[in-house]
Amino acid sequence: MAAQSSVGLRRRLRIVAVEELKSEAVEGADAARAALPVDPVVVYADLSEHVSRSSNKIRGQVNAVRFIEHFGSHADGDDLVLLMITEDIYIDGFNYCFGLAYGRCAVVSVHRLRSSDRQLYISRVRKEVVHEVGHLLGLRHCRDPSCVMYFSNSIEDTDRKGEELCQRCALTLQKSVMR
Numbered sequence: 001m002a003a004q005s006s007v008g009l010r011r012r013l014r015i016v017a018v019e020e021l022k023s024e025a026v027e028g029a030d031a032a033r034a035a036l037p038v039d040p041v042v043v044y045a046d047l048s049e050h051v052s053r054s055s056n057k058i059r060g061q062v063n064a065v066r067f068i069e070h071f072g073s074h075a076d077g078d079d080l081v082l083l084m085i086t087e088d089i090y091i092d093g094f095n096y097c098f099g100l101a102y103g104r105c106a107v108v109s110v111h112r113l114r115s116s117d118r119q120l121y122i123s124r125v126r127k128e129v130v131h132e133v134g135h136l137l138g139l140r141h142c143r144d145p146s147c148v149m150y151f152s153n154s155i156e157d158t159d160r161k162g163e164e165l166c167q168r169c170a171l172t173l174q175k176s177v178m179r
């Protein structure tokens, strides 16, 4: 069975983005494909209803867990799903977050990744997408500040890290895929 390529071990990943994040979604798919054993497909959708139903009007932010739960109840199949939105998101106990993975569904918000430097902005998007998809594949946070699975507490953390897994995380993933 030597002809069997690693493609067979790749998990299907559906990236669902709002229309205005077209290039961001394509970049994210590209980064995820390069760094992780996933086979991404990008689709565009109107997520406004999910956004408004999971918004916290007082905070002016979207509750990331509620957003994923709300979308998840409308999702079908067993693909991994990554949602991409423009609204600021948060989880309880934090002022904000860049993304969140919950079950087989994750969300990335570009709200706090924006920069007048387009290249910097896109590199942040790529890192946050790989990070959340890494969680969907079972990876946890890594202590290596240059690893994509390092927890970004601020945008400086994101800018410091790369868009790839460190050797240790790559090995962890390899073991879990082969199990």
Ligand SMILES: [Zn+2]
Pocket (backbone or CB within 6 Å): 131, 135, 141, 151
């Ligand atoms: Zn994380």
Ligand SMILES: [Zn+2]
Pocket (backbone or CB within 6 Å): 142, 143, 144, 147, 148, 149, 150, 165, 166, 167, 168, 169, 170
């Ligand atoms: Zn790592």
